[in-house]
Amino acid sequence: MLVLFWTDILIFLLVTLATLFALHASRREHLRAPWREVARSGVAMSALVVLLVYVGIGLLDSIHYRPLSHHAENAAETRYSGEALSVFDKLVSGLRERSEKTYSAPFALHLYSRETVEGSDGTRSRQYPRLFHGGAHLSNPDDRNMDIASIAFGAGIKATAAWGLICLILAVVMGRRNGVRVRSSLRAMFVQRNAVNWRAMLVTLLVVMIVAWAALALSGYYHILGTDKVGDDVFYQALKSIRTGLVIGTLTTLVMLPLAVVLGLMAGYFGRWVDDVIQYLYTTLNSIPSVLLIAAAILMLQVYLDNHAAEFASVAERADLRLLFLCLILGVTSWTGLCRYLRAESLKLREVDYVQSARALGAGHFAIIGRHILPNVMHIVLITVVLDFSGLVLAEAVLSYVQIGVDPTTHSWGNMINSARLEMAREPIVWWSLAAAFIFMFSLVLAANLFSDAVRDAFDPRLRSR
């Protein structure tokens, strides 16, 4: 049975909007030109590949359903289990189900802590017990490194072969389209400089595929990033956190955009008291330090949820609502910057000749704003959206650390850091949760930053002349 969370609906709404925008832009030359410049940049295209992998995982993780309950399979009526799973959970179900007792290091065969074990002859001894799943297929623990190497090597070979196949298919398709032979279209992809920087994309794809393939193959036998306090696989948690990061980074913008665009354009276009009121509004909101505003809002939400616990069907639903609310409140604190830019810009555009002549021809205010001003500030909106994304992903971690972020039951990098932080004092140190959160967050934020830089350079007319 399909389950629709609020954030799921909004995510797919966002995907639809982005697709529509892409279709719209692809038909207009002046919108295509800057994107072509982005496509030429090697750094940006490599970053795009990484981003697309993240987005793919995030989207798979956004289709939720309730599986058939195990107990009721034979019963006449169909019953669904209370827990909502996503398609992504189904794909990596092994990862989710293979849990240990408590901490274990990456690729470990034994538990992190000692336990009293009763031997076959009845003697009791304290030792590190073997893990239930991590490396359980090995009869001799000394074979571990060889086993890891051979699995990884096999996966690498397979990934490379698959990558070669993708290259070939791409070359055939492109060759067909351009009317050239496959060999020359392959050479065009790797050697010549094209409109699209295929070489950067394909090389990044190769690296990503090898890493992902090896990680997935190994995670079938080991806990490649260890397990956490209650024995859950850290790799699985890090993967699940991707969706949370993406939701925060994108939905926040979706929430704030209408507000910022409408108010900013109105303030700049109408001026006078409209301008005064809107300026007052955003100065007031802006003057409250955003962390404190978020804290106050989340505390209040917590009180509300405490008092209305009965209205939510499940914990997941409540956590989802809190996530959505966090996006809302982050949006409220972050729309002021864009609003101010748009106000300044429409203040300038109001006096431009084509707006003046549209007014002289008798066009209405909203027609002028919609037809003449809005299209000319879209590049600012776009730049802000892509630039804000990485900051929001980072903000999520900090807010969750302060405990005013996502619900503690939601998988997120902030929660991973928060729960791992206290274990830094242990000996030997429990570092893998932190490392996992770091790797996943860093690569997403870095890719987003590199990509958004290229987008800004391409769209900002002031920089284009350089």
Add this chain to the structure above:
Amino acid sequence: MSAYLIRRILYAIPILIGVNLLTFVLFFVVNSPDDIARSQLGDRRVTEEAIQTWKKSHGYHKPVVLNDNEEGFGKITQTIFFEKSIRLFLFDFGQSDSGRDIGHDISQRMWPSLAIALPTLLLGVLLNITFALLIAFFRATYIDFWGVIICVILLSVSTLFYIIGGQFLFSKLLHLVPISGYDTGIDAFKFLILPVIIGIIGGIGTGTRWYRTIFLEEIEKDYVRTARAKGLREGRVLFRHVLRNALIPILTGIVVLLPLLFMGSLITESFFGIPGLGSYTIEGIQRQDFAIVRAMVFLGSVLYIVGLLLTDISYALVDPRVSLR
């Protein structure tokens, strides 16, 4: 000048009233005091009596906006709105939910915050300007390209990891400084040095990249071309002309931050156990102490508005083209 100042200060008043109303709505209208009491007491089946006691002991027992039981002025003053919100304007923060005097706490705890935030800001800005000038000097070369990439890499790392990594490296592995804690007087130095260094390193990426854009924007201008045309060396052009003019946006960008330095940094202070306002806020949030959060929201807004005022004044001081009318 004074007329301008007075006008600006007058303009700040409606903003503060707005902030005050907003926090009031957020804290007392979205959830009624009864809801707050029930949530604080934790249990679902709290007796009405317990709620009333809790409200009374925390001063939430009065009516929210209008008190019909009182005569004359009492109608307005004997309310939550007056006692909890209006009093903030007099910087009377009242008592926290755990019974401490918030005003006293704030005056005690703002100094450790400042002791970390001020050196971090000043040293950080100096370092970032140096790096940005270097990158601008080598603009459009590989040094520029990789410099920017390194900046992007640095700013892609979460603050949390800078702190955790720094504590692990300097305190746990090298045993150079204590992991966390605070002391008064000269002893505070050894506790402050690590947070300051980490704060500076964490800010390099953002700061250097930002200042580089400012420098590059300045380099495009006509007077720079003139300076070069008359035969000045590149280094002299950068230091004598570009740096001086670029300092205007840099300085005014810093001035707005100055008052907020008192508020400290939430994350740094809580990781390093510094008894500043940042960790005070965090404690308030984590204990769900609404009085503290409310006071900090108001204090933060006041400081921000003071910062805006200082920015306007500093603009006029450093840039003779701006006149205050």
